[in-house]
Each structure stands twice: as structure tokens, then as C-alpha cells.
Amino acid sequence: MTRTPLLTIDDLTAGTLVHTPAASGEWWRDAVIYQVYPRSFADGNGDGIGDLPGVTAKLDHLKQLGVDAVWLSPFYRSPQKDAGYDVADYRDIDPLFGTLADFDEMLAGAHERDLKIIVDLVPNHSSDQHVWFQEALAAAPGSAARERYMFRDGRGPAGDEPPNNWQSIFGGPAWTRLTPRSDDGPLGPQWYLHLFDTSQPDLNWENPEVRAELEDVLRFWLDRGVDGFRVDVAHGMIKAPGLPDWDGRAAMVEGTVDGPAANAAEPDDGSTGAGNQGPMFDQDGVHEIYRSWHGVLAEYPGDRCLVAEAWVEPLSRLARYVRPDEMHQAFNFSFLTAPWDAAKMRTVVDVSLGTMDAVGAPTTWVLSNHDVVRHASRFGLAEIGGRQLNGIAATDPQPDAELGLRRARAATLLMLGLPGSAYLYQGEELGLPDHTALPAEVRQDPSFFRTDGAEPGRDGCRVPLPWVGGAPGNGFGPTGKTWLPQPGVYADLAADRQYGVAGSTYEMYRTALELRRAEKIGTAGLAWVDALAASPDVVSFQVSGVVVVSNLGEAALTLPAEAEVLVASGDLTTSDGVRAVPSDTTVWLRA
Ligand code: NOJ
Ligand code: CA
Numbered sequence: 001m002t003r004t005p006l007l008t009i010d011d012l013t014a015g016t017l018v019h020t021p022a023a024s025g026e027w028w029r030d031a032v033i034y035q036v037y038p039r040s041f042a043d044g045n046g047d048g049i050g051d052l053p054g055v056t057a058k059l060d061h062l063k064q065l066g067v068d069a070v071w072l073s074p075f076y077r078s079p080q081k082d083a084g085y086d087v088a089d090y091r092d093i094d095p096l097f098g099t100l101a102d103f104d105e106m107l108a109g110a111h112e113r114d115l116k117i118i119v120d121l122v123p124n125h126s127s128d129q130h131v132w133f134q135e136a137l138a139a140a141p142g143s144a145a146r147e148r149y150m151f152r153d154g155r156g157p158a159g160d161e162p163p164n165n166w167q168s169i170f171g172g173p174a175w176t177r178l179t180p181r182s183d184d185g186p187l188g189p190q191w192y193l194h195l196f197d198t199s200q201p202d203l204n205w206e207n208p209e210v211r212a213e214l215e216d217v218l219r220f221w222l223d224r225g226v227d228g229f230r231v232d233v234a235h236g237m238i239k240a241p242g243l244p245d246w247d248g249r250a251a252m253v254e255g256t257v258d259g260p261a262a263n264a265a266e267p268d269d270g271s272t273g274a275g276n277q278g279p280m281f282d283q284d285g286v287h288e289i290y291r292s293w294h295g296v297l298a299e300y301p302g303d304r305c306l307v308a309e310a311w312v313e314p315l316s317r318l319a320r321y322v323r324p325d326e327m328h329q330a331f332n333f334s335f336l337t338a339p340w341d342a343a344k345m346r347t348v349v350d351v352s353l354g355t356m357d358a359v360g361a362p363t364t365w366v367l368s369n370h371d372v373v374r375h376a377s378r379f380g381l382a383e384i385g386g387r388q389l390n391g392i393a394a395t396d397p398q399p400d401a402e403l404g405l406r407r408a409r410a411a412t413l414l415m416l417g418l419p420g421s422a423y424l425y426q427g428e429e430l431g432l433p434d435h436t437a438l439p440a441e442v443r444q445d446p447s448f449f450r451t452d453g454a455e456p457g458r459d460g461c462r463v464p465l466p467w468v469g470g471a472p473g474n475g476f477g478p479t480g481k482t483w484l485p486q487p488g489v490y491a492d493l494a495a496d497r498q499y500g501v502a503g504s505t506y507e508m509y510r511t512a513l514e515l516r517r518a519e520k521i522g523t524a525g526l527a528w529v530d531a532l533a534a535s536p537d538v539v540s541f542q543v544s545g546v547v548v549v550s551n552l553g554e555a556a557l558t559l560p561a562e563a564e565v566l567v568a569s570g571d572l573t574t575s576d577g578v579r580a581v582p583s584d585t586t587v588w589l590r591a
Contacts, residue, residue, distance in 0.1 A: 006558045006578065007531065012549075012591040015527030015542045019353040019419060022362070022523040026303035027116065028228065028328055028421060029362040030522020031068040032513060035425045037370045038075050038097055039083060040464045040484075043477025050464065052098035054477065056106045058467075059113055061495065065429055065506075066513030069116035071230050071307070073370060075103070076122075079129050081199040082446055083370075083462070085120075085232060086127035090217040107225055116227035118307065123214050124233040125200040133201050140183055141190050148210055150193035150202045152243070159187030165245045166280065170196055171450035193243075195236060195280060197446040205237040205289065218296050228297075228305035228328075234321060235310035238286045240279030248278050282312045290326040305329060307364075315355040322361035329421060332364045336372065337389065340379055340407055340584075342552045345539050346528070349418060353526060356420070363420035367411055368428050374461050375411060377434040380404020390447070391456035394437035401489070405431050406584045409505060409569035410550055413586035414539060416512045417548035419524050424509075427465050430495060431505035434460035435487045442484055459484055469494030503571075511567045515588065519544040547589045549581055556580035564590040 022029055042054030052075060062070060074084035075097040084094065093100055110117050126133060132148050139145035141153075152163035154177065162175035176198045178189040193202045203210050218229065290306065297304040308321040308330035321330045338348045356363040367375040372389050380399030381392075392399070408431065415422055438459055440448075445457030464473065464482040469491040472480020491497075498504035516522065524544035532540040537553020546566065551557045556573055558580045559565075565572065570585040581587050 007560055009560045009562050009591050011531035012529055012540075012547045012560065012563065012589065013542070014530045016530055016533065017525055017527040018350060019357060019526040021525040022419070024523055026305070026328070027068065028303065028305040030419070030421060030520075031116070032066070032416075032422050032424065032516070032522075033069040033071050033118065034062055034065070034067040035369060035423060036070055036072045037426055037462060038072055040462050041426055042465065042467065043473075043479075043481070044098075046477050046479035046481065047096075048464075048473075048477065048479070048481030048483045049096055050476070051096065052093065052102040052106050056102070056109050059106075059109050059115065062115060063113045065510055066517065067115070067424065069118060069227065070110060071118040071423070072120065074120045074122060078127055079199065081127070082197055083444070085122055086125070086129075086197065086200045087122050088127040088129040089131075090126075090214075091220050104224065111225070117225075118228040118230055118305070119221055119226050120232060121214075121217070121221075121229040122232040123203065123205075124236045125194065125196060125202045128199045128201055136192075137178065141185060144209075146190070147207050148204055150204055150239070151190045152193070153185075153187040154191050159189075163191055163193075164243050165247070166193070166195075166243075166278075167249050168194060168196060168450065170447040171455065193239075195233070197450065199446075202239075203237070205285075211289065211292070215292070215296055218293060222297070222300050222304060226304075227302065228307065230307045230309060231327065232309055234290075234308040234327070234330075235282045235286060235312045236280060237289060238283040240283055244279050246278040246280075282310070282317060287320065287323075287326060290321065294325050294327070307331065315351055319355045319359045319361065322356065323359050329362060329364050331366055331369075331423065333366070335415075336366050336368075340411070340552055342535060342537050342539050342550075345414070345550075345552070346533075349526075349539075349541075350528075353419070363418070364423060365415045365418050365420060366423040366425075367408070367415055368425035368461070369423070370425065370462055371458055372461065374408075374425070374428065374432060374434045376401075376404045376408040376428070376431050377436060377460075378404070379407035379411065380433070391445070391458050391460050392434060392436040393456035394439070396436070396456070398436055399433065401433055403584070404433060405505070406570060409508060410552075410584050410586040412509070413512055413567065413569045413588065414548060414550045416509075416516055417521060417541070417543055417546065417586075417588060419522055419526055419543060421522065425461075429506050429509040430466070430493045430498060432463075432465075432493055433487070433489065435463045435484065436460055437487075438484065444484075463487070463490070466490040466494035467496065469497040508567065508569060512588070515546070515566055519546055521546065542591075545590060547591045548586065549589060550586040551581045551583060554583050556582045559587075559589070560591075562591075566590055 039050045041050040042058045044051045044053030076087045077089035077092045077094045078084045135145040155161040166174035168174045175191040177191045305328040308327045312318045352363045377399045380403045447455045448457035463484045464476040466474030468475025473482045474494050476482050498506035527542045529540040532538045539550040566588040568587040572579045
């Protein structure tokens with residue numbers, strides 16, 4: 001293997017500061033937040049579906065891992081047409097997941113361990129089983145009940161064409177027509193808007209009653225003691241006046257890795273181009289809602305926070321969601337969609353820090369969640385653009401598992417070395433890949449059905465976690481049942497096979513999180529290592545007393561003899577007594 005010339009300690013310690021240390025402040029500014037997807041985390045009662053008692057039972061796993069907070073995807077009462085992102089009652093727990101008492105017990109258990117709890121709020125749409133939508137169906141056009149949603153007459157003389165040409169993010173039209181009734185007007189039954197599934201009607205955020213209701217929901221959970229909210233589709237609640245036609249297709253993830261910046265007027269900032277610039281997204285009116293919510297949270301003691309799920313680019317548009325009187329954090333999907341390329345990684349890190357610093361918000365980092373192919377699989381694909389970001393089918397080219405895990409571990413160590421707040425998705429600490437060959441019969445994601453299978457959907461990243469390798473269901477619950485089948489490799493990757501095992505992915509995460517805390521990396525400044533700042537292969541920066549070196553190239557990178565290795569994502573190589581960082585490996589050094 002070729003090697004690059006020997007780096008010296010002086011090389012590693014000369015740097016250019018691009019992000020100044022944050023004054024210590026609220027807990028969320030540098031928190032590592034672990035996403036629990038309740039139905040797939042741990043099953044307490046043996047029905048094959050994860051639940052809140054399952055979460056409570058595993059709090060020690062999270063504490064030992066070393067995270068600061070837990071964000072739980074929805075557990076509210078729901079017909080589960082979109083895995084709980086279709087809420088029928090915002091103030092109750094679905095029996096599938098337990099009861100309000102189970103929630104309180106989970107929250108108390110987390111707080112006893114000094115773990116914060118963030119819950120998911122889904123304000124853009126409710127379930128069609130929500131009492132409001134049922135009332136709207138029973139009420140007449142133009143009634144107050146219909147005004148809570150986006151009902152419109154159809155186009156054409158008979159009203160039988162949809163009110164506009166918008167497409168649902170899950171595929172198919174974004175409008176559904178009601179069944180005919182005797183009191184329909186001359187244009188026949190009305191249509192309702194659903195940016196997602198037909199079972200997820202969009203709420204009308206121009207209606208003060210809707211605003212008041214959702215603020216009351218915030219208070220309900222704040223009164224119970226939650227530390228924050230992750231806000232679903234935070235860029236979608238306000239639609240452009242007149243609901244104009246738009247020929248684009250709204251996407252949760254566009255995945256155009258090298259595409260042009262979405263808004264040509266903005267400078268190229270390393271964004272992927274998944275800008276979602278249609279009339280249903282990123283309208284100025286959403287910001288007023290967040291200013292109001294900011295005020296609600298500020299009435300409560302402790303530092304409660306709002307996290308925006310907004311697929312908005314470029315980053316300068318995203319930064320508007322985290323201005324000082326709005327939300328506190330926004331997911332950095334530009335980082336998540338960045339390709340495994342040193343120059344592009346540096347650009348996205350640089351621009352993310354600069355853009356968020358300008359509004360005084362922490363930068364966040366994320367590599368996986370319940371909507372995208374896990375990074376251990378994504379980085380094993382020859383190409384990570386296109387729809388493969390959402391899911392992989394058995395008929396698609398399959399990821400190279402070894403390469404994927406190697407790069408995923410390197411990417412994780414790069415990410416955990418960055419200042420700001422980082423999000424982890426359950427199971428990534430075990431190096432889990434997606435299930436990339438799920439049979440059609442077990443798939444549940446509505447996007448699979450609404451595209452007639454053209455999109456495999458997101459089930460592959462939602463497979464139940466393996467806790468005990470080789471046990472029935474790999475220890476997911478007491479009966480071995482799992483709502484989706486686990487791939488064979490999950491036995492070897494189970495938590496119990498990694499605890500205490502040197503070099504395991506779990507131990508790498510634990511060590512990195514411990515160091516991150518001890519070195520106060522989350523609130524540190526960041527300087528690019530000058531000697532490597534233009535390298536086509538290496539990303540390297542100084543943060544606190546640590547130098548992070550990620551080798552994304554082919555050639556091994558030699559290290560100075562004096563450098564102390566604190567943690568590495570893979571084994572270093574040694575030849576002629578000189579240590580080197582091989583391809584697709586990250587190390588944290590003390591220089
Ligand atoms: C974003 C959520 O993360 C996703 O899982 C869901 O399907 C949509 N929003 C609709 O609520
Ligand atoms: Ca269960």
C-alpha cells in the first residue's frame with residue numbers, strides 16, 4: 001500500500017480557526033441525542049412490537065453508552081398507517097406502546113439517570129381517525145369543522161379534478177375526494193389535501209383554532225416534564241396563498257448528492273440540492289408559529305428545546321428556523337446526504353458551522369434516522385444518490401457490508417469529533433446495516449404501496465434491534481416475535497456480543513462519547529489542520545485538545561511517532577516502525 005509522506009507534530013498542531021468555542025449554555029447546545037424508534041427498540045410484552053416498558057428496561061444501555069438525551073419517535077394513539085406519524089390523539093399513548101403511566105415511568109427513569117427526553121410532535125397533519133377529521137367528514141362544506149383541514153372544491157365543471165397538481169411525498173396525488181353526499185353543492189364532494197398518505201390530512205394552520213390546539217398539546221407534554229420536541233415536517237405547515245400548481249415532486253429526501261444548490265441565487269455551500277422549494281414548503285409564515293412556540297417553552301423552567309425536522313436547503317434557509325427567538329436546533333440533512341469525499345465533507349462542515357454560528361445556534365450532525373438507509377449500508381453502496389437513500393430492495397445492487405461498516409465507523413468518529421450537537425439513531429452503536437432484502441409481504445411503509453413498489457420504502461432501517469445474539473428474535477422481546485424479520489447478521493452484531501469487546505462498534509461509540517464529554521468537544525472551537533486543509537483525501541481538524549484525522553482516500557497516512565492515539569475506527573498499520581492511518585479510517589489523536 002502506498003503511503004503519504006510522514007506528518008510531523010507541527011503539521012498537526014498548526015491550524016486555522018473557523019468556529020470559536022461556545023460560551024457554556026443550555027444543555028442542548030452540545031448534547032448527544034439518541035433516537036429511539038419505539039416499535040423497534042425493545043419489546044416489553046412479547047407481541048413483537050417495541051413499547052415504552054421496553055424503553056424503560058433499556059435505559060441503562062443508553063446511560064452506559066454515554067448519551068445525554070433521548071428523542072422518541074411517536075407513541076401517540078394512532079392507527080399506525082405511517083408508523084405513528086398519523087396521530088389520532090395527541091394526548092394519549094397508543095395501547096400498542098403502553099399507557100400514560102408507562103410514559104411517566106419511562107420519563108422518571110430517564111430523569112433519574114440524568115437523561116433528557118424529547119418527544120415527537122406531528123403538527124402538519126393528523127390521522128384521518130382524529131376526532132376533528134371525523135367531525136369534518138360529517139360536517140358540511142364551509143363549516144368550522146372543515147376549516148380545520150385543507151378542504152377545497154375540485155376543478156373542472158363537475159369539480160372532479162383535484163384542486164391543484166400537487167403530488168404526495170409518498171407517491172400519487174396529494175388530494176383525495178370525499179364520497180358523495182346528498183348535501184353536496186353543484187361541484188360535488190370536496191377534496192382534502194394530504195402531503196403524505198391519504199390517512200394523514202393536512203391541518204389548516206391559517207386557522208387560529210388549530211394553532212391554539214397544538215400549543216395546548218405542547219403544554220400537555222411540558223407539564224408532564226418533557227425536555228423538548230422534535231417537530232415533524234417543520235417546513236410544511238404553511239402553504240403558499242392560492243395553492244398554486246407546482247410541477248416538482250416534493251421529497252423528504254431527494255438525495256441528489258452533487259446537484260446544484262437548490263436556489264441558484266445562493267452561493268454553493270455544499271448542499272445537496274434537495275431544496276424542497278415548492279409552494280408547500282419553507283414558506284415565511286412558518287416562522288411566526290415557531291416564535292410563538294418559543295414563548296410557550298420559555299414559560300417553563302429548565303432549558304426546553306424545539307428541534308426542526310426541515311428538509312430545507314441551502315443551509316442559509318435552514319438557519320432561519322433557529323434564529324434566537326425560534327427553534328433551538330435543526331437537523332443537518334446536508335451533512336447526512338454528503339458523499340464520502342474529503343473536499344465535500346470539509347465544505348459541508350465549514351458551511352454548517354459558519355451558517356449556524358451566524359444565528360447563534362448550535363450546529364447539529366446526523367448520519368442515520370428512521371427515514372433513510374442506515375449509514376453502515378449507505379456507505380457500502382457504489383452510489384448513494386437517488387432513491388437508495390430511502391430504502392434498498394432485494395432486486396437492487398446490494399451494499400458491500402464490510403466497506404459500509406468500515407466507512408460508517410470512520411464517519412461516526414468524524415461526526416462525534418465535531419462541535420455542536422449530534423444525533424444517533426438506535427442500533428448504529430452496534431454497526432447495524434439495513435435489512436436490504438425484505439420481501440414485499442412484510443413491508444409496511446406507505447410509500448411502498450403508494451408507488452406500487454417502485455420505492456421499497458423505509459422498513460429496512462426500522463428492523464427490531466438485536467440485544468442477545470442467537471436468542472429468539474435476538475432478544476428483542478420475551479417471545480422472540482419481531483414485527484419485521486431481522487437479517488442473519490444481526491445475531492453477531494447483537495448488543496451482548498459487543499459489550500466489553502475491544503474494537504467492537506459499541507465500545508468505539510462508548511469511548512468516543514466518553515472522550516467527547518471529558519474534552520468538552522461539543523462546546524469547543526474548530527480549526528482545520530493547515531497541512532491537510534486542501535487534501536483531496538483527508539479531513540483533519542483540531543477540536544479542544546484533540547486532533548481528528550479522517551482518511552477517506554486510498555493511500556495510508558503516516559503519523560508522527562509522538563502522537564497519542566485516543567480512539568480509532570479501525571486498526572492502524574505499522575511498517576518500518578511508522579504508524580499509518582489506512583484508507584477509510586478515522587483517528588482521534590493528542591498531538
Ligand atoms: C417525517 C417523519 O420522519 C417520517 O417518518 C414521516 O413519514 C413523515 N414526516 C410524515 O409525518
Ligand atoms: Ca410490545
